[in-house]
Amino acid sequence: MFGASREELFENAAAGLFSLMTDLRRVKPRKALHLELKSSSVEGLFVEWLSELLYRAEVGESLFSKFNVRWKGSIGLVAEVGGEGLDQKAHVLKKEVKAVTRHGLRVEEKKGKWVAEVIFDV
Amino acid sequence: MSSLSMTSGIPLEKIDDCRWRIPKSFDPGMRVPGLILADETLLEGIRKDKALEQVVNVAHLPGIVRYSLAMPDIHWGYGFPIGGVAATDPDEGGVVTPGGIGFDINCGVRLVRTNLEEEKVRPRLKSLIATLFNEIPTGLGVKGEIQLGRSELRGVLEEGSHWALDKGFARPEDLKATEAEGCLEEARPDEVSERAYERGKRQLGSLGSGNHFLEVQKVEKIFFPEAAQVLHLHEGQVTVMIHSGSRGLGYQVCEDTLRVMTAAMGRYGIQMPDPQLCCVPIHSREGQSYLGAMRSAANFAWANRQCLLHLARHTFERFFKMGPRDLGMDLVYDVAHNIAKFERYRVNGKEKELCIHRKGATRAFGPGHPELAEEYRAVGQPVIIPGDMGRASYVLVGTEQAMQETFGTCCHGAGRQMSRKAAIRASKGRDIARELEDAGVVAMARDRHGLDEEQPQAYKDVNSVVSVVERAGIARPVARLKPLGVIKG
Numbered sequence: 001m002f003g004a005s006r007e008e009l010f011e012n013a014a015a016g017l018f019s020l021m022t023d024l025r026r027v028k029p030r031k032a033l034h035l036e037l038k039s040s041s042v043e044g045l046f047v048e049w050l051s052e053l054l055y056r057a058e059v060g061e062s063l064f065s066k067f068n069v070r071w072k073g074s075i076g077l078v079a080e081v082g083g084e085g086l087d088q089k090a091h092v093l094k095k096e097v098k099a100v101t102r103h104g105l106r107v108e109e110k111k112g113k114w115v116a117e118v119i120f121d122v
Numbered sequence: 123m124s125s126l127s128m129t130s131g132i133p134l135e136k137i138d139d140c141r142w143r144i145p146k147s148f149d150p151g152m153r154v155p156g157l158i159l160a161d162e163t164l165l166e167g168i169r170k171d172k173a174l175e176q177v178v179n180v181a182h183l184p185g186i187v188r189y190s191l192a193m194p195d196i197h198w199g200y201g202f203p204i205g206g207v208a209a210t211d212p213d214e215g216g217v218v219t220p221g222g223i224g225f226d227i228n229c230g231v232r233l234v235r236t237n238l239e240e241e242k243v244r245p246r247l248k249s250l251i252a253t254l255f256n257e258i259p260t261g262l263g264v265k266g267e268i269q270l271g272r273s274e275l276r277g278v279l280e281e282g283s284h285w286a287l288d289k290g291f292a293r294p295e296d297l298k299a300t301e302a303e304g305c306l307e308e309a310r311p312d313e314v315s316e317r318a319y320e321r322g323k324r325q326l327g328s329l330g331s332g333n334h335f336l337e338v339q340k341v342e343k344i345f346f347p348e349a350a351q352v353l354h355l356h357e358g359q360v361t362v363m364i365h366s367g368s369r370g371l372g373y374q375v376c377e378d379t380l381r382v383m384t385a386a387m388g389r390y391g392i393q394m395p396d397p398q399l400c401c402v403p404i405h406s407r408e409g410q411s412y413l414g415a416m417r418s419a420a421n422f423a424w425a426n427r428q429c430l431l432h433l434a435r436h437t438f439e440r441f442f443k444m445g446p447r448d449l450g451m452d453l454v455y456d457v458a459h460n461i462a463k464f465e466r467y468r469v470n471g472k473e474k475e476l477c478i479h480r481k482g483a484t485r486a487f488g489p490g491h492p493e494l495a496e497e498y499r500a501v502g503q504p505v506i507i508p509g510d511m512g513r514a515s516y517v518l519v520g521t522e523q524a525m526q527e528t529f530g531t532c533c534h535g536a537g538r539q540m541s542r543k544a545a546i547r548a549s550k551g552r553d554i555a556r557e558l559e560d561a562g563v564v565a566m567a568r569d570r571h572g573l574d575e576e577q578p579q580a581y582k583d584v585n586s587v588v589s590v591v592e593r594a595g596i597a598r599p600v601a602r603l604k605p606l607g608v609i610k611g
Contacts, residue, residue, distance in 0.1 A: 044381075059317075059320045059321060061263065093262045094570065095331070095569055095571070096261065096262035096331040096332070096569075098226075098332070098370075099376070101200045101398060102380060102397040103398040121373075122332055
């Protein structure tokens with residue numbers, strides 16, 4: 001996963017996560033979700049972010065397709081997330097992602113780009 | 123004793139045809155040696171991923187006793203290998219690690235016998251599998267049959283299968299045929315987060331996705347007639363196998379704990395080579411909190427598999443228009459294969475209570491163990507080993523050798539040999555459902571890549587894995603089961 005900035009990396013990672021679960025083109029941003037998260041490390045925040053989205057999707061029976069991330073404080077973020085209720089008929093349901101693991105996790109800036117490696121449990 | 127130098131740089135000393143040791147001297151952080159149960163053929167496959175490195179990492183756990191163990195189905199996992207076993211001593215600074223149990227706490231498998239023979243089922247197999255597929259909730263975004271309020275869910279976390287019995291989803295004899303009678307004492311539902319409650323309240327009685335399944339099988343071959351008689355199994359008989367776990371609730375317990383333990387480890391002066399192996403002393407506040415939550419999630423998983431059995435029984439009764447007595451869908455046994463439990467073993471001549479972490483490994487108590495139901499005490503604990511959708515699954519019984527050598531533990535399945543990505547690649551241009559049907563197996567899955575990922579070739583040959591288990595003497599095969607039809611998430 002890549003991004004020109006930390007924010008873009010986080011947005012791309014979220015889109016990548018949900019593209020494993022569904023066809024993002026069919027998920028309309030009808031519902032908005034506001035999230036504020038912080039952590040003690042960038043890696044920790046990365047896992048928190050993706051885990052939070054998975055949790056919200058599962059308990060809210062929703063799918064998300066739009067992600068807007070702003071950095072806040074030393075290691076924190078504010079995000080506006082768009083999506084809609086999961087509809088077995090309207091949405092293409094692919095794989096259930098069950099968890100975001102910390103095994104082999106890497107989030108770093110490399111040659112002016114932000115790069116992350118993360119393993120999802122499916 | 124001969125020595126082999128491996129491509130991964132990890133030395134393996136051959137003890138006999140089924141046992142290999144990674145010497146403690148290999149890595150200064152290792153507190154005990156590694157012991158891998160495998161033959162040379164299986165070892166070839168094991169060397170291809172990082173499972174051996176993970177055996178080494180597990181040997182770093184504070185308080186680990188005797189060795190870091192690997193079953194013959196070992197393969198790469200998150201931090202702890204799948205097929206890994208570690209015993210830690212609470213009185214010697216021993217730790218508990220959620221990595222040694224896995225995200226899916228008490229993922230496990232149960233085997234159900236029936237009074238049906240293959241001839242009765244085969245002509246209506248497609249219709250039976252389609253009916254099960256409609257009746258049993260599977261896959262992404264599908265809720266369980268049973269919706270629970272908070273206090274009801276708390277009851278599930280405290281009582282496991284006993285809750286199911288109270289609600290009419292179980293028969294008393296089901297509990298006798300379940301490891302720990304489907305309930306771990308000292309579960310502490312107060313240690314389970316609100317988030318875990320939220321995830322669990324709509325998921326009881328659902329199969330889930332990934333490698334979880336419900337399979338209709340036939341008993342293909344009996345190897346140990348005396349034990350088969352005790353288990354009421356005979357050739358040609360139809361059986362049902364259910365593989366599922368604690369669903370989102372167990373995942374959330376693991377996730378909550380990883381966060382807490384990662385932060386707490388430093389306070390206890392513990393460093394581990396992999397963040398997924400974070401751990402704290404068993405006697406610590408965080409350790410006790412996790413054990414209480416983990417046991418609660420384990421109880422949820424037993425109640426879940428019990429509710430799935432209840433659904434399967436009803437589906438079979440309606441489909442075959444037979445009553446429960448004629449259908450005879452009795453539970454042979456239910457085993458957990460992702461769990462930590464406190465059990466007593468002799469170490470250096472002294473009996474000790476140890477915390478046995480089994481991640482992708484099955485308890486396999488030998489004959490005479492007081493925890494076994496009286497019916498099974500003479501032959502040993504039934505061990506249920508699912509294979510893959512095409513080849514076979516096995517029923518074994520535990521042995522005294524397992525009690526002496528592997529903390530009463532045996533393998534849990536065939537073990538993956540292909541990543542999911544590689545399996546999808548290998549399916550290009552093929553129709554796995556058709557291939558299975560040509561081999562006499564009807565398979566239905568929610569996920570369009572579900573069958574590709576779980577195709578038989580993605581797994582090691584379960585026959586080879588069980589052969590090592592038998593030769594090592596840690597369990598004895600009773601019966602081989604052949605798949606007839608399967609539903610997956």
